Amino acid sequence: MFILDLILSLWRSLAGLVWFSNQNFPKSLSVYIRSNDGKKLSVDLDPKWDIKSVKEIVGPKLGLEAEEIKIILAGKELDDSTIIEEIDLGEQSTVYCVPLDHKGKTKQKSVNKILVNLPEEEVITFHVACSHCHGIKHGKLRVRCAECKSGAITVDRDPASWSDVLNPSLISGHCEEQGCAAGPVAWCEFYFRCKEHVSADDIAIPLPLIHANLRSIPCLACNDVRDPVVVFECSDRHTICLECFGRYASIRLRERSFVFSRQYGYTLACPAGCEGSFITEPHHFRILLQTEYELYQRFAAEECVLQGGGVLCPRPGCGAGIFPDDDCNRVACQCGYVFCKRCLEGFHIGECGERDSAAEGGTSGGYSVDPARAAQARWDEASKRTIKVSTKPCPKCRIPTERDGGCMHMLCARCTFEWCWVCQTEWTRDCMGSHWFG
Amino acid sequence: MANIAAQRIKREFKEVIKSEEVAKCAIRLELIGDSFTELRGEIGGPPDTPYEGGLFVLEIKIPETYPFNPPKVRFVTKIWHPNISSVTGAICLDILKDQWAAAMTLRTVLLSLQALMASPEPDDPQDAVVAKQFKENEEMFRLTARYWTSEYAGGPNENQDFQRKVQRLIDMGIESDRACVALSAYNWDLERATEQLFS
Ligand SMILES: [Zn+2]
Ligand SMILES: [Zn+2]
């Protein structure tokens, strides 16, 4: 026994040397150990160790024997024979160390046994939207007590589907945290962390449509068998590779042809055009580049305002969303611009579109005016007219667009709609024929 | 062009080449250049239609956003059909517009066009003149469409009468395509066609 231990420790230190020379592998893994009475300590573990060795190191630090403790990670007690590098324990993860209760509980199937039973890909391919990394990343599933948020909880049953994980109060667990208001029996709360960066508290958003392509389904768009894939929730479960999904989202964003659904927000359906196939978790659009995603968020907010009966401030560079009063056409934006709710031109009294004729009609009415004020008023009118003729709202997305040069063929920089400056409708051959420029 | 579009077209091209419709000479597809952005399609006129015996050439342009947006397809061969412009060859077919889905292919498009040739939809017309004739005088429509097939798509011609009328207008110095369009639009009434051409 002594000789065996000696050989083992010799092997470990040798292995350590090997790792040291190989820069690709960390020599040790720094993790936090939390006990159920709130003690927290940081330890460096060798990824080649088994859990039994961990207990031998950690136990004494908590004033306990190695045989008296159990170690919990992600809702499961870890088996003594489990090797650390075989489980998804990242740098600065937290594992929980709690004393065994001596009532002789039935031994749980350990987390790594469960993982071993699954195909390899299934284990590693949870995908998440990470706000820290800006994009779609690999995630890891974690579980904590819904009551006290402690990770010192073991699950009563394994989650078998996304609904088990996404819906609260479906799976119960045994919370080991001392002083938990719900414990020892409490609801388990599942959550995800991004695998790409070390963080104690960033929670990543799971993306349930992204799957490992275990069935080797070819992509709907490019026909390649790729991994991972996005599987839509239509009856055919249409499948598209991640790259094509990104292109699809980017193309529809440029066309501004996402769909606004009251239930799910600004989203897309299956590219095969299936009924009831809306993406219900908009974070899947994190597939877009960061600049595109920001545009997506802006369009979504604007669409939400427009659908809710609001208007967008037409002043170039502003575009703030405003919900005007029902009975008043005068809208004052916080940027200072005051405009008409109906025609989005500068605010006016009377019918929309009449202002031109009124202003150009010149002197009307027989009342006397202060000459100085009249001159000023003309100046104002003149400058307003310049603004009016040099910008008009895009007929599709209403963004004010400036015209430079004499061509009437307008291309909206925001929604790419091609429209006619004169007709303020879609650009047609008729427009080309009758007023292409002027 | 983005990779995905080109890659998809490559595969679809192979799919059409191997398909049984090609074996039966009903459809054909040819690449123009090697960029996979432009193709030439050919459809045989479906049997028991005025287009039987003709061969119709299509211009197919692949947008960069393919397959999320439809290919742009146009008849190069002149055709007399309510859903196809007799002037530009532009096609009114839902799957080439808003009913397009990324799961469709060039083969689907060619077969749908062949089906459209066999059963026109005059209530959703591209060419109002043709649609009007189709609705008001279907026999006249059939004769006209058959004449166009012989004139432009290499179909057999039995209609000496129409040919004579076209020749009369050519003799008056009218270019042959214009003569054909005018006569077709006026149900082959030579007098009215002449009137319109010289007014
Ligand atoms: Zn608890
Ligand atoms: Zn793909």
Ligand SMILES: [Zn+2]
């Ligand atoms: Zn679908």
Ligand SMILES: [Zn+2]
């Ligand atoms: Zn504003």
